Amino acid sequence: MRTLILYWGLCLLSFASLAQKQTVEFGKIKPEDLHLKVYPKDSSADAVVLYDFGETDFTIVGNELYIRTTYHERIKILKKSAYDRANVHLQYYWGGNNKTEIITNIKGYTYNLEGGVVKQEGLTKDMIFDERSSEGLSSRKFTLPNVKEGAVIEYTYEFMTPWTIANNPKTWNFQSSLPVEWSEYRITIPQTLYYRMLMSGYLPLDISENQPVNIDLQRLGSRATSYRFVVKNVPAFRNESYITTYSDYISRINFELARVDAPGVLIKNLSLSWEDLNSTLLSSEQLGGQLERTGFLKDAANTIKAQTTDTTAQLAAAMKYLQQNVRWNGETSIYSRSLKKILEKREGDSGDINLLLTALLREMGYDAHPVILSTRQHGRVDSTFAMIRQFNALVAHVSLKGKDVLLDGTDEFLKVGMLPDYCLNQVGWLLHPKNARFVAIKPTELDREFEKAELTIGEDGELKGTFTRSYGGYGGWNARKKYKAEGEAKFLTSVKEARPSWDITRTTIINQESVNLSMDATYELSMTDYVTQAGDMLYLKPMLSEGYTENLLKAETRAYPVDFAYPMEEVFVATYRLPAGYKVLEQPKPVVVNLPNNGGRFLYAVNVDDKQVTVTSRIHVRKAVFWAEEYSMLKMFYDQIIAKHNEQIVLKKAN
């Protein structure tokens, strides 16, 4: 597979004349599309989108401004597994008068080839269903008739969104889970509305045109620009492991309203530049405004300050105060309606909690500020465009000795400076009256695992002794969460199930709560699976069940970066006391493997003396993100670890 280049930027600078007529007409199908058996450009596809078209304009109905988009989709069904494509499910917002999205003009056809003749069957009223909820998201569904292998289906509908619900046109995705022959999006924007258009993904536009047109939109004026964007032969996006989110990889175009220049319209300037975004949010009642009234936290601040004078301890105590007094509801946001009410309600989202944390730190005398960021699921932040929409989470920031320290009060198992994994998405924006800027969001912790075994080998091959696993950094964060959710018994069950030969006689788990230390699980045990006895020889598998046996990077090639979120370190040290009279006959050779560009290192060594053997393995993956070009090196790195981890030590009884 080829490696793709990320296209990332604004794309409206072509002045080619907009002339090409739309060649695909609804209801008129090319017979050759019905003859298609396999899509030659992707023989794996069970369906192909032959034509995906959207056209947006603005219209006024009964004094209300609407964003109107007409969709037209034509899909070739190649296999039965694609039949569900003929069940169309549209979601719309229902909120009563003037606050409801309207779907109209639903039309559809199914075309089949029957005895060499094209049979066209239409969507009828009894195939269209409306599932309305009392408020909020409702569904319009329709099911096209008589879909068979080889059929072409086609449908069109019009979507009207009142400006009172959303003032941005919906994102247009050029790419989907099916290959698309022709994806085209057109939009006509009045000159009184200024939108930022943000193109992202790995595919270039094949056509990008615009031209001035005349419209009649009352106070929104009579002049507009029409844009046309086309991507041809769009490959299907196929999910891979270790990616952030689908939307970071597919090609699409996004719109965000930046300015309205019409008389009598309240919305004026919306985050045109980063400075504008900064001041918009700082003066917003639900963000900066909340930080102006923090007096209700004075008592809490004083109590914390009275406990300790150490800076880190104070920051930790402030986080703990939030964790104990406001439960996180699992949602993220960058706003809070009322910090005071949240503290009374004792429940809130990450915007509520971390604005409260910022406020508390200010009351404690710290120069604390909010940092807004985008979670991994929400997608990458593009620093070239100031769009509030790019952000969906908020954390607190303080500067300690010139270093940025980020704090999150939503999770009891985070320590000072550590953010939850879903927040590790490259960059955030520090909201600050004077010193606003981007801050790098780098993982301050590794996923750390340290294993230590002290075992005695019996002449019968049984191993006896102790085994300790320490969970640190993100490993500790995950282990603590699992331990808390499941309880000790279940936590141990999963350890035992994966290691059938372990007979654990005693378990000690410590530091389940102390986030600054690693959580350690120590087992006193015997094991029978790791030594094979053959006459006067013993073969020892010194990595026990803890070594790598399968390469997690399964695919041969990779089109997108591998994103682990955080770096990782795994250390394994085992000491084996030999049975009396036995000597080491053969042992694995030491090895050092390095990843290029200081990306990581694997060290493995065996030390032998008279009475015992010590095996050490250390894997350190320093980078969190590897480019597609580095994939094969990374895969090979793990292969080399597997080779070493499966080597054995040969012991022989001296005569």
Place this chain on the structure above:
Amino acid sequence: MRQYLLPILLLIITRSVTVAQNYSALSIPTALQIDAHAVVRYQDTEFHVRNAGEAVTRVKGAVTILDEQGEVYATLAIPYSKFIKITDMEAELYDVNGQRVKRLKRSDIESYRTNSGNNTIDDSYVKAAVLKHTHYPYTVVYSYEYTTRNMMFYPIWKAYPYSLKGTSVQRSSFVVSMPAGLALRYREQNMPQPAVVSEKDGRKVYSWEVANLRPFETEPYAPNIELSLPMVYTGPTDFEVELYKGKLTTWKDVGTFYRELNKDRQTLPTTLATTIQDVTQGATTPHEKVEKIYEYLQLHTRYVSIQLGIGGWQSMRAEEVAAKGYGDCKGLTTYMGAMLQAAGIKSYPALVRAGEDEDEIRADFPSFQFNHVILCVPAAKDTLWIECTSQTNPLGYLGSFTSDRQVLLITEEGGKLVRTPTYQPSDNLQQRQARVKLSDNGEATVIMNTLYTGLQHDERAGVLHALGAEDQKKWILKRLSLPSVEIRNFELKESRKGMPVVEENLNLFVRNVCTRSGTRLFLTPNLLNQVRSTPAPNTDRKFDFEQPLHYTDEDSIQFELSEGYASEYLPQPVKIESGFGSYESSVIQSGNTITYVRRVVMKKGRYPAAEYSAWVDFLKKIAKADKNQVVLVKK
């Protein structure tokens, strides 16, 4: 798979008392707080039958929530639909001392749709309200009332309102009040006391009560916990729904009613009769005819679930299915039955509780316990069972979704319980042959042929039909538990005659198949089918346990060694016999070739708790034998 047709009603329950209650959490007996996240203080449920066509359910209760995990009880959710109208819904929130904090307002209640998948269309909703407090413990007191006009279903009462771990019940009661002339049927399960029956105002009143139930705790591999909990199933003898009237005391009645509800829906468009004649032309036996018609069905229809109103139980008309080319399980089964009839072949719908992990129906309590329907073509020998919602199933094959269970056949004489086929260990095979060419550095080329049959074929058949070549390859790659592998070539083929088979042919290049330390090569010959994890031991096992599947795995792997190595160690053959199944493996060397043979047979079944340790031991022995290695040394 999908196709659920009959929304089985689950009722959550309460009653309305005006007596001042003590809602202080401090008064909960300590015994009920141990291991508990929530305590049902009381819950009183009354099912008041007005007449054969309508009933009122009144529920009153109070739950004290002790911690975050008990908080599901802070959400009050009441389903409603065309048949169920909620007439009252109230709730209050009390703090730890029993002081009232809040009363539910109308504006706090929201409505949601309950089911809205991409290919599902239905009309069931839920009204829900959340009553959370800032400090634990707190108590939610609730009462609600709704009328039911679908009297096919009477409630199933559960002593524990939710099957949620960590719930104790201080007191819970259930009352069914029947008008004169209507009889109640019920089935008690694990109830400490049988029903108390009394008469009041000419009505018959049945009551049950439980008290001081500690949280229940299940164990892994145990049968469905619901079978061990106190419950009461209730059912009508005579009922009405919309314009239909039914009797319901026997399975025969259940079938008669379903038949009535779905009669006169088999008419086909006239043109289709000719089509069927064309389709079946040349078919000489009835079986061949069914085969042709099933092929036609699979080519011309798709499954879409449409469950609106009585349509949850009533089929679309065959003509409508013919015109639209889609239907749900009822519609497609009706359509298939109608086409068979046109070809002179008799068939019956069979109601089934479908699902790989579903329990058997309660055969001793005739009622609508089903969520799916299939078609049965009876024959003296080789009765055919047809899944009409699948476009890919081989004719007569049911898979894990509907096989091995009791189903209700809808015949002219009403319903009859019969059993769908059970696939035996010898039906569900994984048969593998591989040749591995090993080189010195641990790399190998592997040529492998595997046959998957019966229930072991289902998943791969799904992959074969649902995924394109590239995704099939990805899927196979993910499942190969080899150190590092490249698929050079692959092929999936299926055979749909008799017991269905998927054949998988792989040509692989593998790194690190064996490891070399100095002069020795270490090889674990069970490359691909190791038992890696086993159930955790438990000497104090309380529940029975289940093995979910009959199956047989056979592996025969031939390793070709590079020149110059002699074996230093070959594992002894292993043979393990037990009531749960059997295991054999052996390694034989002949010249440069090492042959590994393994055969495992597992028996589906439910086994007593006392045998749990023996079972774990059996599986651990297998896990150990699977790790056996061969040691080769350079000559």
